[in-house]
Amino acid sequence: MVTYTLAEIATRFARHDGIDADGLAHYEKSLRNLVQRHYLPPTIQQGRAFLYSRPAAVTIRLAQIASNFGIPRMSLDTLTRWLSDKHIAEAIERANSGESFGIHLIMTSSGTIFASADWADRKEIDKKSLTRAEKALAWIGEGPRAEVARFTLPASALIAETLHVLGES
Helix, strand or coil: EEEEEHHHHHHHHHHHHCCCCCHHHHHHHHHHCCCCCCCCCEEECCEEEEEEEEEHHHHHHHHHHHHHHHHHHHHHHHHHHHHHHHHHHHHHHHHHHHCCCCCEEEECCCCEEEEEEECCCCCCCCHHHHHHHHHHHHHCCCCCCCCEEEEEEEEHHHHHHHHHHCCCC
């Protein structure tokens, strides 16, 4: 398994983002703060060094973009926990296979925030289930759990870009 220190991740991301050598320390500190304040645990620890796997580095990148956009801490935690719960591995697999999808933070009228991806379902759907799904979709926008806001990451493109920056695509 290929792993990276946070300093290596920060250097690669900073180079990609056009951050010069003078801004690298601040850039790395902002990533360090991000991983310490949100659910972004290291994959392994060797001595005093925390190491992050490829999926963890991609999760850090998606969280960094959401954070830079201004997504609040609680919502960002929802995103990072959802990604860390095996969804990031599936997202990487789908992005590598050329699928186009987004990952969303969705707020309902009750104030609940949840993460979701709009990737295609890989299971065959029977007609009866499809009819139930169509009826359920007709209710969106009504009732106590209606969607009132959405933040979208163009995840497949960002994942492909991040893997390229990490030198693994």
